[in-house]
Amino acid sequence: MRLADVLPVLESIAPLRLAEGWDNVGLLAGDPAAEVLSALLCIDYTPAVAAEARAKGCALVFAYHPPIFEGLKRVTAPGPIYEAIRDGIALWSPHTALDMAEGGTNDFLADVLGLGARAPLRAPGAKAGPVPEGEKLGLGRIGDLERPVARSEMLARIKQGLGIPALLVAAPPEEREVRRVAAGAGACGNLVDDALAQRADLYLTGELRHHDALRAARLGMTVVCALHSNSERAILPRIGARIAAALPGLGIEVSVEDRDPFVVQ
Structure with missing residues (x-):
């Protein structure tokens, strides 16, 4: 051909x-x-x-x-x-065309997290703010799990889904269950505020700035970094x-x- x-x-x-x-x-x-x-x-x-x-x-x-x-x-x-x-x-x-698309990179991460229904974290072209109801295209993904799971269980799920042996994790000191989870493939640390604003318990991405990780953990959200391309390759x-x-x-x-x-x- x-x-x-x-x-x-x-x-x-x-x-x-x-x-x-x-x-x-x-x-x-x-x-x-x-x-x-x-x-x-x-x-x-x-x-x-x-x-x-x-x-x-x-x-x-x-x-x-x-x-x-x-x-x-x-x-x-x-x-x-x-x-x-x-x-x-x-x-x-x-x-980024694959990141935005249905069935693309961010939907894959949502599948790894175990999400059924999900929505974009940020609408296409938006700087920040909520996504209009029913919108399927956009940056990142967020949604609620069918049941809460232990943070340790979620970390094991991510490692298995991405086929990697280790993760970088910044988290509140106390062990918490997670129910509302979000993801953004690659260098999506700039979506951490969107994840916080939409009350995610855990945010999975490729890489995140030091002070953003500190702030997220202080505000009660676990952030998980798989390394940039590890969040995309699977x-x-x-x-x-x-x-x-x-x-x-x-x-x-x-x-x-x-x-x-x-x-x-």
Whole structure:
């Protein structure tokens, strides 16, 4: 099949119109007329991931974080963009479009938390404030669990759902059950005030500023940081399955080289 056959499927999963105005999403490099037999899914298009794509013969890389974010003045060797173009590897990125979309990154985190009904933490384009009733698109997710659970149980649920061994947790000193929970993938520390205002007991994100963590714990809300890309990566197999179902002739690989740059030692 051609890359032009694949692009509408990708955009049905992460409609590009939903992306934040500052973002750079969609096809960043590549020829829509080029043949594509297989695609590699990752969060970050690192040199190791680029080498993996070449070794596996993947002519398309679905890179959640845009490998081209700001304007480029030169595309020269050595460099990942030059080498992708040279080797006929197309680069496509959804980033905040996937965060906003139904079934996207934040809905995945809501599933990990165990939420049924959920709503955005913040409406698209809003600086802060409540989300209009019935709105399904927006930044983050929040909702109520069917039953309260112990904080320790929720932390174990998050680690299992994200496939990671450890979390950064700032919490009130006393053990509390959690019922109202919220999530925002990646660098969504700026939604901590939204989570507090909407009375979340626990807020899951990728990273958070030191003083925001202190303030949240003081005000009675547990904040959980999985590390930036750890809060995003676990959705890739689900996205791969959706692409494969729509395009059964396209080989789908989830990168084995893609990982968060930080490790706990």
